[in-house]
Amino acid sequence: MRWTLKPTPASEDIRHLVNELKVEPLIAQLLVQRGITTYDEAKKFFRPELSHLYDPFLMKDMDKAVERIELAIHNKENILVYGDYDVDGTTSVALMASYLLETYPNVATYIPDRYTEGYGVSLKGIDYAEDNDISLIIALDCGVKALDQIQYAKEKGIDFIVCDHHRPGTQLPNAIAVLDPKRDDCSYPYKELCGCGVGFKLVQALASKKGVEVEELVPYLDLVATAIGADIVPINGENRVLAYYGLQVINSNPRIGFKAIIDQIKKKTLTITDVVFIIAPRINAAGRIKHGQHAVNLLMEGDLDTAQTFASEIEVYNTDRRSLDQEITEEALEQIKNNKEEEGFTSVVYNENWHKGVIGIVASRLTETYYRPTLVFTKSGEKLAASARSVKGFDIYDALERCSEHIEQFGGHKYAAGLTLLETQYSDFKKKFEAVVGASIDTKLLTPEVNIDAQIGLDQINQKLMRILKQFAPFGPGNMTPIFMAEKLQDTGYGKGVGEGEKHLKLSAVQKGIGPIGAIGFNLGDKIGLIKNKNSFDAVFSLDENEWNGTVNLQLRLRDIR
Structure with missing residues (x-):
């Protein structure tokens, strides 16, 4: 080091x-x-005090989002709460749906299938909305780059509200409102909210219109704190306040779903580290092994016996996830060892049989071992899908952007991203990625600091x-x-x-x-x-x-x- x-x-x-x-x-x-x-x-x-939280209406489009949801409730429209299958996405959906359902019944939830639909807003999800007479979709932790999908929905008469925290592209989707503090034209004072954090700001705005103080929303912060820890966003500024109060909820009066998980692990006081390494992997395991909707069902469940049944099922998924992760990591390490002559500034490995649900974890393990920007590919339908992980100080999202002619689709952050490409693009992409990283990385970043x-x-x-x-x-x-x-x-x-x-x-x-x-x-x-x-x-x-x-x-x- x-x-x-x-x-x-x-x-x-x-x-x-x-x-x-x-x-x-x-x-x-x-x-x-x-x-x-x-x-x-x-x-x-x-x-930290709740009074330190910013006014949610400082976020660009917040007024439009609140107005559209109030209109939907007034007109008795069906609302679909849509989110990604990871911890940030499933906690966001549980947060938004459970808040709306307290006073309004016409709310459904939707998590895309990791394997048949992939990341983000899917056409299948929009078709589901159309089939169920849904006219408003609230997308959480995804959507800011879903231009084609949201246009497809628009043509079917379905409106979108996007709550995202990923970097937008050059163009924003044709949605009623795009809530994303990383928008260039958004002057919201804190830029590092996770998807669930942006969802909470929308809930805070909706509640404030009814004269409800933020103190009454504290029971939702166990979800926000979990997403903050799992998504590895900075724990300063507004995130520190949200995580601080969220941890108090987790340790004093957690929702039934969290209680069912905590009862299984028998740990007295949980820190943010425990949330990241104990609660988050279990929530994630549902989407990795089976389906993310299982996690949402657990997080929204009000009956302890039912929640304990759900938590037991998720514990099985987590055990399966652990053995898959270990097995694939060993195979990937072996592949790197056998390709020593290719060794340069990156680790890029591929096996069509690797389980798509754990390639992100495997990429993290390989990065820990070899400390280089890393991509782990597997077959996903007709295409190849990869999880990317970086080393501290190197922006892997930028590197992927510079390889975009060999990529079908990509998204993510500075240190973690996902992408898909055609099998015919793999070889050229691998060469280009190595060249881009080699030309731009400071070699001292290849030794952990x-x-x-x-x-x-x-x-x-x-x-x-x-x-x-x-x-x-x-x-x-x-x-x-x-x-x-x-x-x-x-x-x-x-x-x-x-x-x-x-x-x-x-x-x-x-x-x-x-x-x-x-x-x-x-x-x-x-x-x-x-x-x-x-x-x-x-x-x-x-x-x-x-x-x-x-x-x-x-x-x-x-x-x-x-």
């Missing part, structure tokens, strides 16, 4: 916060590194520091877990490899007589030689609590040692 120590901020900014907040210089430094330099900014950071907030001594680590660091949560892009570095550590002599194949490293560290403090390094078992015989070593770590036999101790969560 590349160790990058962040520059120490200006000493006057640190001094100012030390005096204003009465905190240690280390805490003040961490805050300034997050752009917090005043008492008011610190108060907003540590005490760990960003270090501060160098500290073990004497600075105590329960008071841990208590304050916990208040920095929820963590995520834009507000990552604080990472520290300490030099000239020694193991007390009990360091060892633990876990299956001894792939993790467990030790007890001291520094100039200070300590000992326990440390665990996941997947660092191969570095045991560096700490043997009381060798001196440096470490990069976050702080963690380890509970054992009812006792809670601080420990170092090692990221790397040298």
